[in-house]
Amino acid sequence: MHDLRFRWIASGAVMLAAQVATADDWPQFRGPNRDAISQETGLLRQWPEAGPKVLWSVEVCEGYAAPVVHTGRVYFNDYDRKSRTWFVRCAALEDGKALWRFSDKKRIRANHGITRTVPAVDGKYVFSLDPKCVFHCLDAATGEELWRKSLVKEYGSTIPAWYAGQCPLVEPDRVVIATGGRAVLVALDKATGSEIWKTPNPDKLAMSHVSVMPAVIGGVKQYLYNTLKGPLGVAADDGRVLWHFPWKFNVAVPVSPVVIGDDRVFLTSCYEADTVMIRVRREGDTFSAEKVFSLSPSDWNSETHTPVVYKDHMFGVGKKRRGLFTCLDFDGKQVWTSKGKASFGLGSYLLADGMFYVLEGATGMLRLLEANTSEYKELASAQLLDGHDVWAPLALSDGKLLIRDMTKLVCVEVGQGK
Amino acid sequence: MKKQPTRRDVLGHVVRGTGLLVLGGAAVHLVRRANAEGAWWIDPTKCVNIRLGATGVEVCDLCATDCVLPLSAIRAVNEFSECGRCCICPAYYDVRSEVGPDGLPSRKLCPRDAITREAIGEVDPEDPLNNFYEYTIDEDKCNGCGACVMGCKEPAGLGSIRLEVRYDVCLDCNRCTIAQVCPDDAIVQKAIDLPGA
Amino acid sequence: MLRLIKYGCVLAVLMVLLGSEIASPRAEAQFVRPVDVVPPDDDIGEGYKTPAVQRPLPREAWWNLVDVASLSAALVLSTWIVLGRRSRYWLVALTVACLAYFGFYRQGCVCPIGAIQNVTLSLADSTYVLPVVVIVFFLLPLVFALLFGRVFCGGVCPLGAIQDLVVLQPVDVPRRWDKRLGILKYVYLVVAIWYAAGALMGIEAPGGREFIICRFDPFVGFFRFTGSAGVLIFGGVLLVLGIFIGRPYCRYLCPYGALLAILSRFAWRGVSITPDKELDCGLCTEACPLGAIEKNRAVLSSCLFCARCFDWCPRDKTNRAQCQEGDVRARAETVES
Structure with a gap:
């Protein structure tokens, strides 16, 4: 795992390169390294009876949009049904006080929630994709809109069913987003939004709910994306397709590709599609992908969230039995599950300080699990949210855990406090 | 000439009178309790198809196959007020079928093509996959x-479709043949209030 | 002896009818939806209104009325045809009509025979709801039995009708056997009540509560063109047997027939073969395929109102075909000699 991170740092892909980022930031979907792992330490391993301290909470519109944190500021997407306005909200991490709010009037009807995208912040810009696939670039300090792009108009994207679900990827010199339609992925200039490259789309791949994942495979920096017709790798420097692995997914693909080591990619999805582990090989300038193994949904699959790679294992909430938290090895064998202990529905999770923070999707119960590869071990639990559909990803920064349900975003002190 | 009633005649009258009284009494007694219509009813908390939480299990089609009627008296009923109106409805589409260029699964789920749908409300031409539909x-x-x-x-479906007995078709057999085979004992006799009764 | 058994059965029935009512309110688990993220009407827009769902209401009430009216009319007609008109011809017409309606159209439900169980269950379990139409179906033929005899068996009962139509070569069942077999229906009645109640006098029915009358109804499978193989075969055997032995199910098995037999014993105006003048020619006894005529008189508890005796009776022929009295006498004498 650590190797991987170093490789990413070495390849300059990671947020550390951004000007004011600190180790404590959670600047994008799945955190600084897009792996749902926080580098923080010294977090509480036991909680008081009443659960960890709730610092603040704000009302949010129904949806699954998680916040990000950058230099003590929280950014998240929201919507107001009465005034029919879409927002990017910025608040202080310390007390939840509103700092600015970008609004854009548009009609978005709730379709199993409204908001489900996470912005990406690099200290200067905030990038956010709204439910109707308009891509906004805002000034991180003021919330002023610098540019916007309607992916539908510019790239002929089809707004996915249940609206956009992808979270933009910020790189030091560009922002990468999947469009479908006339391109698969595009890299845009952060300051102007002008196109740096686009990936041609002869197969007419549609935009999925997957977020683009950076990886280095065969020594080549690439962006991984998954579609209904299987995953592909795109060269980071010019956007050409390096490899494509045809695989049939059903209805929607919300789970992002999981990079394992330097050549394997784990792909799982919902609607009873088979999960597959592939190996990507480089021979000269050409890449090829082949199946290592596949799992039927009756074996294991994850429906919405992307598993976490840690200690040479994968951890994630599987679909079976209403969401068993599972530890899998890289051969797809289940090492342990939470069977008989807890069911997490479609709850999300992140890893920090050797512990998993896992939400129960149906009830909002937050459970703290020891991240080990031998057994399910719960350290603490707390009911901080109300069910139902607590499906949003979590965010952790500066000992503060940000979690949300369908009505509120809550900030909880899980560190030692100051 | 009037015949004198014999002892046998008198006894007969007494027995008949008593019998009629007993029957009348029984009628009153029974009717007093029968303030509702008794009917076969599917308990949604028991039926494996309806019961929430029973996911990833085989569909039970005994309601379709085991009714004494050629076309079963049981129908799927979509409670509109509980329907998510999803565009990609997992009850309308076979979610395992290949997704076509329109972003929709290519096959329908219903083996008898009994579900129809119609777009309702505001229709956003730029966002065809997020229109709302009424499923009938x-x-x-x-x-x-x-x-x-x-x-x-769950998690995607809201459980708005349930199996219900159609009483305009149901013969209300004393011994419902589906109830006999139902593995969940979900088909039970229940009082159903008659409107206006 | 037979009498003792019969009255024992009646007593048992009465005990159940007036006996224990066990109230057991049934706790019903609530049906809880997973989430509530249904788009409201104003979110759907364009003035959309969520339509009402067709609720599965019970059969419309007028259908119940049709059933009850049909039953009443059929009972009245059957009484009038047999006692007033004394016509086999019209009775067959009524039989066919009732077979068509109660048998094939209503597919054998609702029927007074099965209703025994519903009534029993309703008395044993107060949570069980007994539809009014079932009560009427259960009681009306009993009232008619008390007044006129087994009117219901004659022209109304579809199970009787299907058997009555196959009586082609009736043979006499020896009286002793007839009586012995006749006890079966009382036993069946008690067992059916036992099973419908689930337990009788503290003894649980093996295998639990069961509507055995319906389960082993031999002819309902024919009405529905489907049924379990065993029961269909049973029905087929009974029909074949019925060619030679008149209406075997009615005479030996029908539990409702048991009730009717008891009540019709006290019928106020039953079938009398020759109400005004008696020829005692015995043709009627020969005509009766049910062994219900003893010593030239109808036995009310066994008479199934089939009107065959009238069809054969020279007296009725006198009326209708204006036969010479001499011919009748001659025929009567021939038979006697």
Whole structure:
């Protein structure tokens, strides 16, 4: 795992390169390294009876949009049904006080929630994709809109069913987003939004709910994306397709590709599609992908969230039995599950300080699990949210855990406090 | 000439009178309790197709196959007020079928093509996959096989489709043949209030 | 002896009818939806209104009325045809009509025979709801039995009708056997009540509560063109047997027939073969395929109102075909000699 991170740092892909980022930031979907792992330490391993301290909470519109944190500021997407306005909200991490709010009037009807995208912040810009696939670039300090792009108009994207679900990827010199339609992925200039490259789309791949994942495979920096017709790798420097692995997914693909080591990619999805582990090989300038193994949904699959790679294992909430938290090895064998202990529905999770923070999707119960590869071990639990559909990803920064349900975003002190 | 009643005649009258009284009494007693219509009813908390939480299990189609009627008296019923109106309805589409260029699964789930849909409300031409639809089940086609009921389950489905007995068709057999085979004992006799009764 | 058994059965029935009512309110688990993220009407827009769902209401009430009216009319007609008109011809017409309606159209439900169980269950379990139409179906033929005899068996009962139509070569069942077999229906009645109640006098029915009358109804499978193989075969055997032995199910098995037999014993105006003048020619006894005529008189508890005796009776022929009295006498004498 650590190797991987170093490789990413070495390849300059990671947020550390951004000007004011600190180790404590959670600047994008799945955190600084897009792996749902926080580098923080010294977090509480036991909680008081009443659960960890709730610092603040704000009302949010129904949806699954998680916040990000950058230099003590929280950014998240929201919507107001009465005034029919879409927002990017910025608040202080310390007390939840509103700092600015970008609004854009548009009609978005709730379709199993409204908001489900996470912005990406690099200290200067905030990038956010709204439910109707308009891509906004805002000034991180003021919330002023610098540019916007309607992916539908510019790239002929089809707004996915249940609206956009992808979270933009910020790189030091560009922002990468999947469009479908006339391109698969595009890299845009952060300051102007002008196109740096686009990936041609002869197969007419549609935009999925997957977020683009950076990886280095065969020594080549690439962006991984998954579609209904299987995953592909795109060269980071010019956007050409390096490899494509045809695989049939059903209805929607919300789970992002999981990079394992330097050549394997784990792909799982919902609607009873088979999960597959592939190996990507480089021979000269050409890449090829082949199946290592596949799992039927009756074996294991994850429906919405992307598993976490840690200690040479994968951890994630599987679909079976209403969401068993599972530890899998890289051969797809289940090492342990939470069977008989807890069911997490479609709850999300992140890893920090050797512990998993896992939400129960149906009830909002937050459970703290020891991240080990031998057994399910719960350290603490707390009911901080109300069910139902607590499906949003979590965010952790500066000992503060940000979690949300369908009505509120809550900030909880899980560190030692100051 | 009037015949004198014999002892036998008198006894007969007494027995008849008593018998009629008993029957009348029984009638009053029974009717007093019968303030509602008793009918076969599917308990949604028991039926495996309806019961929430029963996901990833085989659909039970005994309601379709085991009714004494050629077309079962059981129908799938979509409770509109509880329907998510999803564009990609997992009860309408076979979610395992290949997704076509329009972003929709290529096959329907209902083996009898009994579900029709219609876009409702505001229709955003730029966002065809997020329009709302009203799903209507054709009572003449549906045989209560339960496939769509099983399809509309958590987490994506809201459980708005249920199997219900259609009393305009049901013979109300004393011994409901479906109840006999129902593995969940979900078909039970229940009092159903008659409107206006 | 037979009498003792019969009255024992009646007593048992009465005990159940007036006996224990066990109230057991049934706790019903609530049906809880997983989430509530249904788009409201104003979110759907364009003035959309969520339509009402067709609720599965019970059969419309007028259908119940049709059933009850049909039953009443059929009972009245059957009484009038047999006692007033004394016509086999019209009775067959009524039989066919009732077979068509109660048998094939209503597919054998609702029927007074099965209703025994519903009434029993309703008395044993107060949570069980008994539809009014079932009560009427259960009681009306009993009232008619008390007044006129087994009117219901004659022209109304579809199970009787299907058997009555196959009586082609009736043979006499020896009286002793007839009586012995006749006890079966009382036993069946008690067992059916036992099973419908689930337990009788503290003894649980093996295998639990069961509507055995319906389960082993031999002819309902024919009305529905489907049924379990065993029961269909049973029905087929009974029909074949019925060619030679008149209406075997009615005479030996029908539990409702048991009730009717008891009540019709006290019928106020039953079938009398020759109400005004008696020829005692015995043709009627020969005509009766049910062994219900003893010593030239109808036995009310066994008479199934089939009107065959009238069809054969020279007296009725006198009326209708204006036969010479001499011919009748001659025929009567021939038979006697």
